[in-house]
Amino acid sequence: xxxxxxxxxxxxxxxxxxxxxxxxxxxxxxxxxxxxxxxxxxxxxxxxxxxxxxxxxxxxxxxxxxxxxxxxxxxxxxxxxxxxxxxxxxxxxxxxxxxxxxxxxxxxxxxxxxxxxxxxxxxxxxxxxxxxxxxxxxxxxxxxxxxxxxxxxxxxxxxxxxxxxxxxxxxxxxxxxxxxxxxxxxxxxxxxxxxxxxxxxxxxxxxxxxxxxxxxxxxxxxxxxxxxxxxxxxxxxxxxxxxxxxxxxxxxxxxxxxxxxxxxxxxxxxxxxxxxxxxxxxxxxxxxxxxxxxxxxxxxxxxxxxxxxxxxxxxxxxxxxxxxxxxxxxxxxxxxxxxxxxxxxxxxxxxxxxxxxxxxxxxxxxxxxxxxxxxxxxxxxxxxxxxxxxxxxxxxxxxxxxxxxxxxxxxxxxxxxxxxxxxxxxxxxxxxxxxxxxxxxxxxxxxxxxxxxxxxxxxxxxxxxxxxxxxxxxxxxxxxxxxxxxxxxxxxxxxxxxxxxxxxxxxxxxxxxxxxxxxxxxxxxxxxxxxxxxxxxxxxxxxxxxxxxxxxxxxxxxxxxxxxxxxxxxxxxxxxxxxxxxxxxxxxxxxxxxxxxxxxx
Numbered sequence: 092x093x094x095x096x097x098x099x100x101x102x103x104x105x106x107x108x109x110x111x112x113x114x115x116x117x118x119x120x121x122x123x124x125x126x127x128x129x130x131x132x133x134x135x136x137x138x139x140x141x142x143x144x145x146x147x148x149x150x151x152x153x154x155x156x157x158x159x160x161x162x163x164x165x166x167x168x169x170x171x172x173x174x175x176x177x178x179x180x181x182x183x184x185x186x187x188x189x190x191x192x193x194x195x196x197x198x199x200x201x202x203x204x205x206x207x208x209x210x211x212x213x214x215x216x217x218x219x220x221x222x223x224x225x226x227x228x229x230x231x232x233x234x235x236x237x238x239x240x241x242x243x244x245x246x247x248x249x250x251x252x253x254x255x256x257x258x259x260x261x262x263x264x265x266x267x268x269x270x271x272x273x274x275x276x277x278x279x280x281x282x283x284x285x286x287x288x289x290x291x292x293x294x295x296x297x298x299x300x301x302x303x304x305x306x307x308x309x310x311x312x313x314x315x316x317x318x319x320x321x322x323x324x325x326x327x328x329x330x331x332x333x334x335x336x337x338x339x340x341x342x343x344x345x346x347x348x349x350x351x352x353x354x355x356x357x358x359x360x361x362x363x364x365x366x367x368x369x370x371x372x373x374x375x376x377x378x379x380x381x382x383x384x385x386x387x388x389x390x391x392x393x394x395x396x397x398x399x400x401x402x403x404x405x406x407x408x409x410x411x412x413x414x415x416x417x418x419x420x421x422x423x424x425x426x427x428x429x430x431x432x433x434x435x436x437x438x439x440x441x442x443x444x445x446x447x448x449x450x451x452x453x454x455x456x457x458x459x460x461x462x463x464x465x466x467x468x469x470x471x472x473x474x475x476x477x478x479x480x481x482x483x484x485x486x487x488x489x490x491x492x493x494x495x496x497x498x499x500x501x502x503x504x505x506x507x508x509x510x511x512x513x514x515x516x517x518x519x520x521x522x523x524x525x526x527x528x529x530x531x532x533x534x535x536x537x538x539x540x541x542x543x544x545x546x547x548x549x550x551x552x553x554x555x556x557x558x559x560x561x562x563x564x565x566x567x568x569x570x571x572x573x574x575x576x577x578x579x580x581x582x583x584x585x586x587x588x589x590x591x592x593x594x595x596x597x598x599x600x601x602x603x604x605x606x607x608x609x610x611x612x613x614x615x616x617x618x619x620x621x622x623x624x625x626x627x628x629x630x631x632x633x634x635x636x637x638x639x640x641x642x643x644x645x646x647x648x649x650x651x652x653x654x655x656x657x658x659x660x661x662x663x664x665x666x667x668x669x670x671x672x673x674x675x676x677x678x679x680x681x682x683x684x685x686x687x688x689x690x691x692x
Contacts, residue, residue, distance in 0.1 A: 100135035101178055104154040106219060108143025108302055109337060115167060116140075116151035122170040123153075132179055139228075142306015143298075144219035145460035146206055149189065154201070154219070161201040162187035192478070206457050206476055211438065213446045214262075214422035215462045218306035223341045226348040229309040235354055237425035241317050242362045245428075250321040251277055254424070256432035258444030263289055263380075263417030264492070264521045265597070266443075266510040272414055275404035277322040279412035284324040286315050286366075287408065287415040289385055290331040290338065293377040294493030295544065296452040297524035300418035302460055303448075304331065304338035307422065308345035312368060314424030316354060318414055319366040327368040328408075330385050333375050342370055377494075377548035380522075381596050382415045384550070395550045396596035417522065419448055439465030443509030447520070453490075453527035456481050470504040473527055483685075485530040488612070492521030494541045494548075495601035497608030498534060517608040519601065531682065533630035534613040535620055539567035541605040549598060556599025559590040563606055571631045575621040580610060629691035632676040636692050639680075641666035643688035650680035650689065 105111075105120040123138045144152045149163040155177060162173065165187060176182040188197040189204055201207050221228035229235070241250050255270030276284060288311055292300040304311060315327045331339050346368055349355045357365045371389050379385045379394040386408045388394040407413025423445060427435045436444045443465040449472065452458050456478030463472065469489055473479070480486050488498045491508075497518030499506065506512055510520050528537070542564045551557045563586055566579050587603030594600045610617065619625050626634040639650070639659075646664040651657075658674040661667030669680070681689040 100137065101158070102156040103136065103138045103178075104141050104156065104219065105138065106142075106144045106150055106152040107140035108147075108150075108218075108305060109298070110143060110147040111150035111152065112337075114151050114164075116165075118167040119151050119153065119165050119170060122167040123174070126170050126174045127178075130174060130179075132174065134178055136178055139222045139225075141221060142218040142223050143302040143460055144201075145210075145215065145302075145462075146201075146204075146457065147459040148457050152219075153187075159200045159202070161189065161199070161204075163189050205478070206459070206461075209467070209471060209476055210462050211446050211464050212462045213426050213435070213438075214303060214310075214419050214448050215307075215460070216426070217310065218302060221307065223306050223308055224344050226309060226345065226352060229307070233429065234309050234425075235313055235352075237427075237429035238313050238316055238320075238354065239360055241320055241428050242360050242364065247277060247321045247323065250317060250428065253432045254321075254427060257427045257435040258432075258439070259420065259423055259427060259435065260443060260510060261416055262419035262423075262447065262522065264519065266520060269416060269420055272404055272416075273318060273321055275402065276324075276412045276414045279405060281412055282323070283326060283411055284322055285408045285411060285413040286318050286322070286324045286327040287382075287386070287389070287413060288315055288327070288329040288421055289380065289382065289415055289417045290329055290335070291373045291380045291385060292332055292335075292418075292522060293380050293548075294522055294524045296526050297450050297493060297522055299448040299450050299460060299523045301332075301335050301338055303418050303422050304329075304335065305341050308338075308342045309349065310425055311342075311418055311421045312345055312349055312354070314421030315368060316359065316364075316366055317424050317428055318416075318421075320362075320364050322412070322414055324414070325366055327366060328371050328389055329368060330371045330373055330379075330389060333372050339370060339372065346370070376550075377545075378550045378596070378598055381598060383596070385415070386413065393550075395552050396598070398595060419523070440507065440509045440512075442511050447508070447523055449523045449525045451477050451525050451527070453525075454480055454484070454529040454532075455527040465509045466507040468505050468507055469499065472508065472525065473504070477527065480527070480529050482529075486527070487530045487532050488528045488534065488537075490518070490526040490528065490537070490605070491524065492519035492601075492604070493524050494544045495519065495598065495604050496521050496524070497604045498528070498537060498612065499608070500612040502612075517611055518604065531628055531630070531678070533571075533626050533628040534609045534616050535567065535626075536571055536628075536630050538605045538609045539564065539571055542567060542602065545598065545602045549602070553593075553595035553599060555590050555593040556595065556602065559586050559594070559599070560602055562586050563603065567606070570617065570620050571626075571633075573620065573624045573631075573633050575617075577618070577621055579621070580614070580617055583610065625692070627691065629676075629678055629681055635676045635678075636671065637669055637674060637676065637678070637680055638690050638692055639667050639669055640688050640690055643686055645686055645688070647685070649683045649685065653679045653683045655679060 153162040260266040384394040644666040
C-alpha cells in the first residue's frame with residue numbers, strides 16, 4: 092500500500108471479483124504484470140488484484156493511483172496502451188473512461204460518477220482498495236486495530252455495550268439487535284461457546300456476502316475475534332456456500348495469515364484470549380441460510396430447522412451458547428469498535444442504524460454492489476445510483492429480500508429503505524438483494540417463479556410450508572396458464588396467512604410474501620389473467636398474442652431480424668405483420684422495438 096502514497100510511483104488496482112473475473116480481469120491483471128516486467132517503464136509501478144469494486148456493469152475495472160483514474164470494461168488487449176500512454180507518459184485513454192449519460196463527457200475519477208457519489212462504505216470500506224490475500228494490506232488500512240483496542244482498553248462487557256449502543260441489527264435478514272444477542276450469550280455460564288459466520292448466501296441475484304468474503308476476508312475474521320472476546324468463546328466457524336470457491340480460498344489464506352501474526356490461536360496479542368476459526372462448506376441447500384439448519388449442518392446432520400423456543404445464545408451449536416451473525420454484520424464490528432458506536436449510530440434511521448449493502452440487479456442500467464445509509468430511498472438507489480431502467484422502458488416494481496421478499500410498486504419509490512419500512516410495505520430487508528423489474532414483467536409469473544424456487548428449497552419438515560407452497564404453486568401455475576378462477580385469489584390469501592402463522596421456520600413463514608405483495612399491489616394483473624385471459628405484460632404465452640400497430644411501425648426491420656421463427660414480414664419502411672400461426676409468443680419483437688409499435692392483445 093505504500094506505493095499509493097508515493098507520488099513518484101503508480102499503484103494499479105485490478106478488480107478480480109467474481110463478476111470481473113468472468114469478464115477476463117485475471118487476464119488483464121496477468122498481462123499488466125508481464126507488460127510492466129518486459130517493458131522499460133521508468134515509473135515505479137505496483138499491480139494488485141482486488142475484490143469487487145461494485146460497479147459490475149462496467150467491469151473489468153482498473154484504477155490507477157495516486158492519479159485517481161478509473162478505466163472501465165478493460166480488456167487484456169488494452170494493456171499495452173495503458174502502460175505506454177497512461178503509466179509511462181501520463182496520458183488519459185479517453186475511450187476507457189466512463190461517459191456520463193447526461194453531460195456526454197468522459198469522467199476520470201470514480202468519485203465523480205453517480206454510481207459512487209451517494210454511497211457510504213463501511214462494510215465495503217476496503218474492497219477494491221486492497222489485495223484480499225495480503226494481511227499487510229489490511230493492516231495498512233487500520234486492520235486489527237479494533238481488536239487491539241478491545242483487548243487492551245475494553246472489558247468484554249464494554250465491548251458488548253458498545254455494539255448495543257451502535258444500534259447494529261443483523262444484516263442477514265432477521266434484523267435482530269446484534270449487541271443484545273451478544274449480551275445473552277455472554278451471560279451464559281456454560282462452556283464452550285461458539286461464534287459462527289453465516290456465509291450461506293442463497294438468494295438469487297445476491298452477492299453481498301460473497302464479495303466481502305472474497306474481497307476483505309480479514310474484516311470478517313476480526314469481527315468474529317472481537318465477539319469471541321466479548322462473550323468468552325473459544326472456537327469459530329465460517330459456513331460458506333459451496334459454490335463460493337474464491338471466498339473459500341481467500342478466507343483460508345486470511346485465517347492462516349492471522350494465525351501467523353498472532354491474531355488467532357492461543358493468547359491473542361498477549362491476552363488471555365484463545366480462539367481459532369475453521370471453514371465449513373455448505374452443501375448448497377437454501378434452507379441452511381436459516382441459523383438452526385446451518386448449525387445442524389455444521390454438526391454433520393441434515394440441514395433442517397428446529398423450533399427456536401430456546402435461542403442459540405443459550406443452546407446452539409452442539410447444545411452450547413452460540414452467536415451467529417452473517418458476513419456483513421461481522422464486517423461492521425471493527426468499524427464500530429474502532430470509531431465508536433456514536434459515529435455508526437449517526438447514520439441511518441431511528442430503528443435501523445448504519446449502512447446497508449445491496450446487490451442491485453435486474454432491469455437497471457448500473458448493476459452491481461452498493462452500500463448506502465439506511466433510510467436512502469428506493470428512487471435514489473434505482474435511479475440515481477442505478478441509472479434507471481435500460482432501453483427506455485418503464486419501471487414496474489422492485490423486489491427486495493430475496494425469494495421470500497415482496498414486490499414494491501412505483502407508487503412507493505420514495506420509500507426510505509430500512510427494516511421496518513420494508514415490512515410495512517409487505518416486503519423485507521432480507522440479506523439485501525434488490526431486483527428491478529420493468530414494464531415487461533408479469534407480476535403473476537414473478538410470484539409463481541419465486542414460489543417455484545422455494546418449493547424446491549423447502550426442507551419439507553413441517554406441513555404448513557411443505558403443503559402450503561405446493562398449493563400456492565399449483566394455483567399460480569393455473570392462473571398463468573389461463574385456468575384460474577376469481578375464487579383462487581381468496582384461496583391464495585388464506586393459504587399464505589396460514590403459512591405465516593404456522594410454519595416452523597422463516598422460510599415457510601415468509602414464502603408467501605411474493606404472493607401477498609403482488610396481490611396487494613398488482614391485483615389487476617391477476618384479474619386480467621382470470622377474466623380476460625390476457626397477460627398484460629406479454630409474458631405468459633398461453634395468454635399472449637402480439638400484433639404490430641401499422642400507424643406506429645416505421646418498418647425498421649428490427650423485429651424481423653430478431654424473430655427466431657421468421658414469423659414477421661414486411662417491406663422496409665412499411666408496416667410489418669406478424670403471422671400468428673408461426674408466432675411462438677417469445678416477445679423478442681416487443682423487446683427490440685424502439686417505437687412501441689408491438690402491442691399485446
